Amino acid sequence: MDIQDQLKQDIQQAISTLYGTTIDEVTLQPTKKEFEGLYTFVTFPLTKALRKPPHVIGQEIGAWLQENSPVVSVFNAVQGFLNLSIDDAVWLNVLNSILGNPTFGTLPKKDESVMVEFSSPNTNKPLHLGHLRNNFLGDSVSRILEANGYDVVKACLVNDRGIHICKSMLAYQKFSNGETPESAGMKGDHFIGKYYVLFDKAYKAEIEQLVAGGMDKEVAEKKAPLMQEAQEMLRKWEQGDDATVSLWKQMNEWVFAGFDETYRKIGVSFDKTYYESNTYLLGKDVVEEGLEKGVFYRKDDNSVWIDLTSEGLDQKLVLRSDGTSVYMTQDLGTTDIKFQDFGTNRMVWVVGNEQDYHFNVLFAILKRLGRSYAPGCYHLSYGMVDLPSGKMKSREGTVVDADDLIREVTNAASEAAEQAAKSRYDDMSESQRDALFRMIGLGALKYYLLKVDPQKRMMFNPAESVDVHGHTGPFIQYTHTRTKSVEAKAIQNGLLTGELTRIAIPERVQLHELEQQLIYLLSQYPQRIADAGAAYAPSQLAQFAYDLAKTYNQFYAEVSILQEPDVQKAQIRLAISQAVGQTIRKVMSLLGIEVPDKM
RNA sequence: GCAUUCGUAGCUCAAUUGGAUAGAGCACCUGACUACGGAUCAGGAGGUUUGGGGUUCGAAUCCCUACGAGUGCACCA
Numbered sequence: 288m289d290i291q292d293q294l295k296q297d298i299q300q301a302i303s304t305l306y307g308t309t310i311d312e313v314t315l316q317p318t319k320k321e322f323e324g325l326y327t328f329v330t331f332p333l334t335k336a337l338r339k340p341p342h343v344i345g346q347e348i349g350a351w352l353q354e355n356s357p358v359v360s361v362f363n364a365v366q367g368f369l370n371l372s373i374d375d376a377v378w379l380n381v382l383n384s385i386l387g388n389p390t391f392g393t394l395p396k397k398d399e400s401v402m403v404e405f406s407s408p409n410t411n412k413p414l415h416l417g418h419l420r421n422n423f424l425g426d427s428v429s430r431i432l433e434a435n436g437y438d439v440v441k442a443c444l445v446n447d448r449g450i451h452i453c454k455s456m457l458a459y460q461k462f463s464n465g466e467t468p469e470s471a472g473m474k475g476d477h478f479i480g481k482y483y484v485l486f487d488k489a490y491k492a493e494i495e496q497l498v499a500g501g502m503d504k505e506v507a508e509k510k511a512p513l514m515q516e517a518q519e520m521l522r523k524w525e526q527g528d529d530a531t532v533s534l535w536k537q538m539n540e541w542v543f544a545g546f547d548e549t550y551r552k553i554g555v556s557f558d559k560t561y562y563e564s565n566t567y568l569l570g571k572d573v574v575e576e577g578l579e580k581g582v583f584y585r586k587d588d589n590s591v592w593i594d595l596t597s598e599g600l601d602q603k604l605v606l607r608s609d610g611t612s613v614y615m616t617q618d619l620g621t622t623d624i625k626f627q628d629f630g631t632n633r634m635v636w637v638v639g640n641e642q643d644y645h646f647n648v649l650f651a652i653l654k655r656l657g658r659s660y661a662p663g664c665y666h667l668s669y670g671m672v673d674l675p676s677g678k679m680k681s682r683e684g685t686v687v688d689a690d691d692l693i694r695e696v697t698n699a700a701s702e703a704a705e706q707a708a709k710s711r712y713d714d715m716s717e718s719q720r721d722a723l724f725r726m727i728g729l730g731a732l733k734y735y736l737l738k739v740d741p742q743k744r745m746m747f748n749p750a751e752s753v754d755v756h757g758h759t760g761p762f763i764q765y766t767h768t769r770t771k772s773v774e775a776k777a778i779q780n781g782l783l784t785g786e787l788t789r790i791a792i793p794e795r796v797q798l799h800e801l802e803q804q805l806i807y808l809l810s811q812y813p814q815r816i817a818d819a820g821a822a823y824a825p826s827q828l829a830q831f832a833y834d835l836a837k838t839y840n841q842f843y844a845e846v847s848i849l850q851e852p853d854v855q856k857a858q859i860r861l862a863i864s865q866a867v868g869q870t871i872r873k874v875m876s877l878l879g880i881e882v883p884d885k886m
Numbered sequence: 887g888c889a890u891u892c893g894u895a896g897c898u899c900a901a902u903u904g905g906a907u908a909g910a911g912c913a914c915c916u917g918a919c920u921a922c923g924g925a926u927c928a929g930g931a932g933g934u935u936u937g938g939g940g941u942u943c944g945a946a947u948c949c950c951u952a953c954g955a956g957u958g959c960a961c962c963a
């Protein structure tokens with residue numbers, strides 16, 4: 288049994304034996320490091336029922352546990368805190384159960400599936416920093432849910448229709464002289480983005496002219512010939528006009544080629560891609576259904592609404608008076624399709640927090656419609672990424688392009704390597720080195736974006752994002768290479784055969800405090816995965832990886848592994864070292880971050 | 887205006903969901919064995935958790951209030 292479960296059971300037993308009562312749930316917390324022990328039980332809540340001071344209760348339960356619990360070795364009670372130390376032999380058994388279990392940390396299959404929708408790019412411009420936070424979050428959450436035992440479907444909904452793409456198309460028609468990404472030597476998505484910017488420029492010039500001629504600005508924005516043409520193009524596209532559709536297809540092909548390249552670089556993939564060009568008409572049948580069920584109502588002008596004031600929301604339009612759909616209509620339809628396609632009772636949307644209201648409304652509607660999957664819907668809402676110079680605004684050109692950023696972090700990793708230990712890379716080929724530096728650079732970037740609580744708005748500081756010291760991805764990657772290096776030396780010395788294997792437990796052991804601490808941390812891994820899954824929070828695992836790496840480095844500095852004369856001790860330390868390395872690799876992979884063996 | 891999220895060291899973030907003297911990293915200062923990899927480790931300095939009130943054994947966390955910041959409030963997506 289898990290130590291923690293054992294302890295909880297024993298504490299419950301102690302309370303019932305000593306006081307003839309029980310408590311609902313025993314909760315344990317890690318002991319603060321200035322006190323002895325690793326688990327702490329808080330006795331304050333018991334004082335009222337037992338009419339005893341908290342430290343007395345602690346003393347009594349502690350003494351009982353020391354006597355009767357198979358795992359507790361020593362205790363101390365300070366105020367209302369009962370701190371428990373665990374027997375070293377028990378720790379070694381825990382270590383052995385970790386070593387003997389290659390899938391340690393992966394939770395049992397749940398026979399339940401979940402769809403995670405993320406990324407959702409627009410086809411009129413390349414990906415930027417904000418998309419990266421979205422992609423990394425979505426990818427990592429998918430991996431975490433999978434480790435929690437779910438079947439995961441990673442889905443991407445591409446916003447490939449609408450006025451924005453017509454703007455790029457129109458600009459291309461007018462200004463391109465038939466150039467292609469190949470002839471321009473550009474990545475397809477950047478190529479399309481260039482025309483989107485060109486449209487915006489020309490459009491603004493038109494507005495300015497109209498305003499100078501005395502027109503009201505708002506009117507000018509609508510009346511500008513370019514906007515009129517773009518609207519016309521959208522109409523043609525919706526009517527299936529051949530020329531328009533084939534231009535649209537051509538431009539899509541280019542932009543997707545660009546996206547694919549970026550996705551490949553950042554190691555993100557999808558099981559299913561939905562295109563709004565296929566789904567934008569969906570949802571009208573849902574509106575019909577809702578009208579029949581009396582969930583929606585029709586106004587005199589024929590528009591359809593839902594009244595959500597009882598949920599603290601507003602009245603919301605779900606179908607226009609001319610019978611065409613709005614965003615909500617489409618989303619209702621798409622959600623049904625997703626459920627039909629995969630039968631996932633849980634669905635997660637990774638979408639920025641500016642859409643909080645939209646999702647509140649969507650989920651409320653799904654609930655009223657009685658959708659079976661409604662309770663399993665979750666909006667993983669994440670905050671915006673700010674720059675030191677302020678907000679990112681695409682119109683003002685203050686966006687950080689994803690491809691540029693990836694290049695920069697890779698270069699920074701290469702520079703850090705130059706400074707740190709140039710000679711280490713002598714026996715690597717150039718392509719090996721490139722791959723390594725990209726792994727480190729991306730590790731830095733992903734970790735930087737994932738370590739922050741998703742819901743919080745965050746500041747992106749370029750200098751910090753490429754840092755390799757301190758609380759960073761490369762620090763953790765480095766720690767992994769340390770464990771690998773120790774392992775390799777141990778194999779050379781004949782101390783190890785290579786595989787992770789159980790160790791013989793000596794009769795008498797005295798573990799170092801940091802050894803206990805490390806095994807304790809390792810034993811927490813499954814729980815951490817469960818917590819991170821329940822909270823949809825990769826940041827929790829990022830913190831865990833850091834704790835593990837930091838503690839290992841302390842251990843490494845304070846305790847000799849290979850130079851320990853006592854072979855049994857050395858083997859215990861090696862086993863811990865291997866288990867830490869292995870676990871770091873696993874945790875990082877749940878963040879979508881690879882770790883090298885050498886760096 | 888209404889709704890909603892947030893405010894923690896100079897800066898960027900934590901705080902096991904109400905627990906002990908609020909912890910890390912960066913930046914700054916001081917140290918580390920002729921060493922298992924120094925992309926490391928040890929130490930120092932840095933806090934009235936935006937202000938005020940309340941709830942209780944106990945509050946960064948819950949409630950009220952003021953101030954400050956973000957976002958949303960289209961028959962756009």
